[in-house]
Amino acid sequence: MAKFILGNAHRNTAFNNALARNILWFADLVFVGTVLGLFRVLPVTWGSALGARVGRIFGRIAKQRTRHIRANLSLALPDKSPAEIDLLAQEVWENAGAVMAEYPNLPAFGDPRRDRLEIEGDEHISADQTSGRPVVFVAAHLANWEVIGAAITRIGIPSCAMYAPLSNPWLDRKMRSYRNALGCELISRDAGLRGFLDALKAGKSPIIITDRRIEGGKQIPLFGEDKESSILPARLALRFGVPLVPVQAMRLPGARFRVRFHAPLHPRDPEADRDDQAVDLAHQVNDKFEQWITARPGEWLCTSKIWPSAVLQAKTDIYTEVRRAAE
Numbered sequence: 001m002a003k004f005i006l007g008n009a010h011r012n013t014a015f016n017n018a019l020a021r022n023i024l025w026f027a028d029l030v031f032v033g034t035v036l037g038l039f040r041v042l043p044v045t046w047g048s049a050l051g052a053r054v055g056r057i058f059g060r061i062a063k064q065r066t067r068h069i070r071a072n073l074s075l076a077l078p079d080k081s082p083a084e085i086d087l088l089a090q091e092v093w094e095n096a097g098a099v100m101a102e103y104p105n106l107p108a109f110g111d112p113r114r115d116r117l118e119i120e121g122d123e124h125i126s127a128d129q130t131s132g133r134p135v136v137f138v139a140a141h142l143a144n145w146e147v148i149g150a151a152i153t154r155i156g157i158p159s160c161a162m163y164a165p166l167s168n169p170w171l172d173r174k175m176r177s178y179r180n181a182l183g184c185e186l187i188s189r190d191a192g193l194r195g196f197l198d199a200l201k202a203g204k205s206p207i208i209i210t211d212r213r214i215e216g217g218k219q220i221p222l223f224g225e226d227k228e229s230s231i232l233p234a235r236l237a238l239r240f241g242v243p244l245v246p247v248q249a250m251r252l253p254g255a256r257f258r259v260r261f262h263a264p265l266h267p268r269d270p271e272a273d274r275d276d277q278a279v280d281l282a283h284q285v286n287d288k289f290e291q292w293i294t295a296r297p298g299e300w301l302c303t304s305k306i307w308p309s310a311v312l313q314a315k316t317d318i319y320t321e322v323r324r325a326a327e
Contacts, residue, residue: 003167025168032171040104044116047105048098048255055097056090065303066093071318072302075311076223076293091298095251099144099301102255107181109257110150118252119151121261125245129156134200135264136237136244140211140289141301143251148207149184151247151259160185160199161207193232200240207247208233211289213306218279222286225311234281238267238274244281246288251299262288 039047059066069089073080080088108114128135135157139148152159163179163186166172176186185204187195196206210230217228237244243264250258265284267277293300305312313319 025170028168029170029174033174036100036104036174039101044102044105044108044114045255047101051097051099051101052094053097055093055095055100058097059090059093062303067318068305069093069302071312071316072306073297073300074316074318075225075307076290077297078315088298092300092302095143095299096301096303098251098255099146102144103146103175103178106146106150106178109144109147110153110182112154116256117147117151117154118256118258119154119261120258121263122155124261124263125155125157125243128243132203134158134203134205134240134242136200136233136240136242137205137207137247138233138244138285139207139209139247139249140292141209142211142292142296143249143257143299145209145249146179146182147257148247148249148259149179149182152205152207153183157205158185158203159183159205159207160187160196162187162189162191162195164189196232196236200236200242206233206236208236210285211293211300211306212304213308218282220279220282220286222306223290225307225315227286227307229282229286231278231282233285234278235274237281238277244285246285248288248292250296 039051042050059069066089069092070085073085073088073092077085077088102109109116122129125135127133137148137152137159139145149159149161161184163176165188166175179186184207185199187199196208199206208230210233211222213228214230215228217230219226220229220231221227222229233244236242245264246262248260248262250260252258265281265288267280268284269277269280272280307315309319
């Protein structure tokens with residue numbers, strides 16, 4: 001079903017009426033284009049700061065999403081008090097707002113003359129850069145994860161990333177135009193696995209973000225609780241015999257970022273079959289995510305349920321509080 005921003009209440013009518021659907025799509029394009037246009041004309045630092053303020057305000061309105069954030073953070077950080085979780089949830093919304101505001105300014109993060117991107121750990125992939133061998137990069141929704149593509153492009157490695165096309169084709173085209181400035185080829189999710197296979201055969205390095213819950217994925221622990229996790233990055237690395245490299249984005253003051261490349265991951269049992277090796281690598285990936293999130297929890301975009309509802313309800317009081325308030 002088509003999804004809308006301004007006219008979501010009329011989505012059922014628009015789904016069966018092409019004219020209504022196009023009108024709502026156009027309205028969304030004008031609205032988003034106007035908002036992002038404002039951020040684009042502002043200095044990058046100002047736009048990012050304004051976006052953070054907008055995100056914090058939006059978090060007060062989007063109460064259900066805020067509950068998901070609080071539940072996810074409570075499970076991941078059981079030593080934090082409810083007050084500390086509330087403050088971290090505000091930071092999550094601020095980061096989310098800053099990310100949205102930074103979309104029209106993505107070219108600034110890819111421009112080495114602008115000094116907005118620090119790169120660390122590229123020695124881990126220097127041999128691959130020299131040989132032209134592709135790498136499978138795995139990342140999480142931390143800070144502004146989009147700048148990872150800019151960092152890889154700056155190093156000189158051709159890369160690609162999968163994206164989910166927006167139902168609004170005009171808005172989808174606009175958002176893709178921003179991301180194209182990073183120099184990373186965008187592969188539609190509709191292309192599926194074939195898109196990454198073709199890219200690797202062509203010598204391009206996929207960037208795959210796997211911290212979200214993947215329906216139908218393998219049950220791999222994250223913070224001690226099983227989460228449906230993608231083992232696609234591990235499978236691709238094993239199939240093509242290329243490194244699996246975790247890459248981490250971190251937000252710095254003044255709308256700047258640090259992208260850190262970590263050492264490649266290897267199966268701990270080289271004699272195991274490929275399926276078991278893939279699962280082992282996925283365990284190692286989630287272990288990395290735990291370290292990154294624990295260190296910088298306010299930069300984790302966790303606005304949807306990362307674990308099943310039953311796990312979150314059993315391990316946190318967030319949803320119980322809502323039920324009690326309604327009684």
